[in-house]
Amino acid sequence: MQVHELVGAVHEAAWLPWAVQYFFLIAVSATALLTALPGFLSARPGGIRAARLALMAAVTTGVAAPIALLADLHQPGRFWEFFVYTNPTSWMAWGAWIVPSYVALVLAFAWAVHRPGFHAAGARDWRFAPLYRLLALGGPGNGFAPWLGLAAGAAAAGVLAYTGMEVMVVRARPLWNTPLLPLQFAATGAVGALGLMLVLERVLCRDGGLEAQLNRRLALALAIVGALGTLWLAAGLSGLSPRHAEALASVAGFPVWQRIALWAAAAILLPFLLALAMPRRTGWITGLTAIHAAWMFRWSVFMGGQAVPKVGSGLYDALVPAGAAELAGVIGTFGLWLFLAIAYTSFIPWSDAARPAAPVRRAARPV
């Protein structure tokens, strides 16, 4: 039977590119924080330089992400209703509590890690000394930082869980309703975080050893993303997983989706091979390609997913930005991140950040 749709309605995307930006930035932030924690919390030497960059990435993207999320609400002024009318059956309602907790904890952890630096800057005789004395809150001690770090790590895991589940539970969109999606969000988030750290390393450090270390980690993250993608495709092609088969069938016949699949494979394979073969002197290209891969994955899932009709035929327009307003959202969010990164590197003694000192214990009194 041949079917020709003669009259049908075209539906616009209800989640705008702001949502892509949010899911990209928050995943980068959460995975960057989880990458930073071992460097700051373990006694193993050598990880602190990467941890500093990871914390920088976690803080700057973690602050920018909720702003993009707020912009995606069509009634941003009503955001407070999330906290007054929480509906416990909605993953988004849980996210409304998890995200602010995460941002507060990551900021608190970053403050604790940098507290000795703030205190030292406040003790110097210079223009901004009073500001840094204020930031130090009267002392350099940060023995409590590991607890804040662990709490922030738990919140980061919560962020990764809720963002994945929020999208995965939408049965109406086959492309989203696949069990592997939360893992893919987390793994591509790690790719984006390591890509961002590589770019930051190239701009701020230019240390070949650190570049090679980050490239090796990136290759591992890309291998995980590739494995998950292969598993997704195999589950869909074999029919072993009906949900993956349905997801694959919903897009497989469209040439534009075939091009997206090839592009995605190239965006994973190219930095993977480069990072493995030449871990030094390739940080710019592997870093930028990794950021691109993580961002494009979300664009394809969110905007591409909304371009697939639920009942009608063909595809809708959502896959390609509709105009200047949508592009402005994307560019503006990255601009905000750039501003935050400049502010962070200008005002925070990030290069002095060290493993938090153990709390000083009083000596026992002789009896």
Add this chain to the structure above:
Amino acid sequence: MDTTRRGFLGAIGQVSIGAAASVAGADPAAAETGAPHWGMVVDLRKCIGCQACTVACIMENAVPEDAFRTHVSVYELVAEGQDPAMVMLPRLCNHCDDPPCVPVCPVGATFKAESGEVLVDASRCVGCAYCVQACPYDARFINHDTQTADKCTFCFHRTQAGLLPACVETCVGGARNFGDLNDPECEVARMLREHQVSVLRPEMHTNPNVYYIGLDEVLDGRVAGEAAYRPPFDAAPARHGEGL
């Protein structure tokens, strides 16, 4: 969920009914409370695709440009060895008994009324569009005049006043039939008893309250075939998996 809030149901007239009807869509629990259980039966054999319902809905509910609470999809079906057939398919919110849009709403702005309608409290809606994503029928949209989620209400304001929904009132061929599924004497209950009916996307298990007489199964899900609209980035003709 408090279905009496904001007086939505305050003025509902009590409909006298007998024993719970043994027809598809009847709700014994609702029948016991005396509340109606509104439903629609669309007889596709009578739909001529005139879009009078589409226009009536827009005029009645001030639906903004580029959005529809209801419309009629039109298809040409070409079976092998047969002449092409024109098929109309009126689409609207299915007012499901298990609506996927309700549990996802983060602030509880969308809810199931006692009389079966799925409604949106626009004064509470934050415009997150999670419900728009969750609806399997593409029946919801963001109204850019109010910046809140919008959808068919079965013309709640009209049924409150004892009137039929605007699309039913204006249907030229009498294809759209509306009434209380709990009332065995009601026309829709009779149609459900006497005809074989289908629902859209039965695999979603949403228990819709919009039923179709004469629905070809190739049209009950995502319709595979040549689309009326083709976006600029996908110029090449494409076919995707059927029945999704």
